[in-house]
Amino acid sequence: MRLSRPVPPGLRPLLAPALVALTLTAACGRGPAETPPEKDDRIVARVLDRAVWASDVRREAVAQGLVGEGEPLDASSELFRRVLDEVVDQKLLAAEARRRGLDKSPAAQRRLEAVHERILGDMLVEDVVSDAVSDQAVERLYQEQQRRAQTTEEVRVRLILSHTKEQADAVVGVLGQGAAFEAVAAQRSTDDATRYSGGDLGYSTLDVLPAPYAAALRGQAPGAVVGPVQTENGWAVLRIEDRRVETPPTLDQARPLIVRYLTYEGVRQLLERLRGKASVELLLPSSPKPQAAPAPGARPAANPASAGNAS
Incomplete structure (x- = not known):
């Protein structure tokens, strides 16, 4: 098909x-x-x-x-x-x-x-690209990506976010006394998106987490509590719930993305060939160079005409 x-x-x-x-x-x-x-x-x-x-x-x-x-x-x-x-x-x-x-x-x-x-342009694109976007081409690219893909690991993390380091240190102290992470998250976390689910961030790979989170979690075992970690939004205390090998997408799940890639690649190559053979002359004036923004607090340059009138 x-x-x-x-x-x-x-x-x-x-x-x-x-x-x-x-x-x-x-x-x-x-x-x-x-x-x-x-x-x-x-x-x-x-x-x-x-x-x-x-x-x-x-x-x-x-x-x-x-x-x-x-x-x-x-x-x-x-x-x-x-x-x-x-x-x-x-x-x-x-x-x-x-x-x-x-x-x-x-x-x-x-x-x-x-x-x-x-x-006519659209019909040409359909005619040229249709040969590239076949079931065989989609499966071939999928298998190639599967061979190249490295097995990655996902981690499930919980989060308690605080405004200050002192508040985050207090959270670590409460957890150290045996308090449930989920309960402390619901009571003290400032992250409204996760506090009502016990701070659960779900499963994700380290590369999609904020850089400070990834650095703190790397190499930690399930059950470990790390932090406080300073982030753009405050101070985070994290707990690793689980680690698992990432499940690669199936062919059906990856198909839309592969089809989109093959389509764009086909159009790009077609236009590259056409532009390489055609004579195209743009008759627009060159774009003016953007002026640098003045430094904060700098006074605007005086208008020579107004300066002369002021004297």
């Missing part, structure tokens, strides 16, 4: 007007045979003797974000009928605009050309 051809998120804002315009103008280019634009497509309406295809309605639904790219849209559903009404309205508006000659103005021609270029 092949993956649906993903559209890079950076291009999606451009697709909505493009797909609407395609819905408006596609009928003009069809011959009398009314060849289906897609396999197993069917006519769902006629507007001014022009066919409206089910794929036209699905494209409009995708452009509006009502269904995902590649998702089916049941022609018997209420959503399909609602979007079909909108497509019919758009075709009627476009036909009336052409009758009034609005499509002949230079401004209209430029805008239609821009829409045309957006559609």
Whole structure:
């Protein structure tokens, strides 16, 4: 099974007007045979003797974000009928605009050309990138990453945060007398996000914890209480609840990220090749260099004209 051809998120804002315009103008280019634009497509309406295809309605639904790219849209559903009404309205508006000659103005021609270029660019991206984003490519990259990945360890940590070192030292003293860490966290921790769960930070790898936490926890065994540790938000007392080997994501869990990477990499390589072969000249003036901000407390430079008037 092949993956649906993903559209890079950076291009999606451009697709909505493009797909609407395609819905408006596609009928003009069809011959009398009314060849289906897609396999197993069917006519769902006629507007001014022009066919409206089910794929036209699905494209409009995708452009509006009502269904995902590649998702089916049941022609018997209420959503399909609602979007079909909108497509019919758009075709009627476009036909009336052409009758009034609005499509002949230079401004209209430029805008239609821009829409045309957006559609062709997106179709090129889909065509080129689809070969790179296959089930085989996704699994191959997943296996490669699994081979390269180092087995990492996760730690489950509890936290009691205090405003001052003196308060944190007092927490250490109370814990040393046998008080339950969870109870002290609920009573004294200033971290509202964790105090009501006994200070539980859950499982995480050391590299995602704040640097002071990671340095204090490295090499400590489960059950160890460390701190006080100074952080940006105060003084922390930590306890290691557990250590375990990190479970790598499954292929299904990693698939969206891999597909996104392969898509962006395909687009990057395509644009790199096109720019390397094309002549592109930017006619903008060079950007002015940003002025350095004045030092705190520095007096602004005197205006020569005002200085002269003051004398």
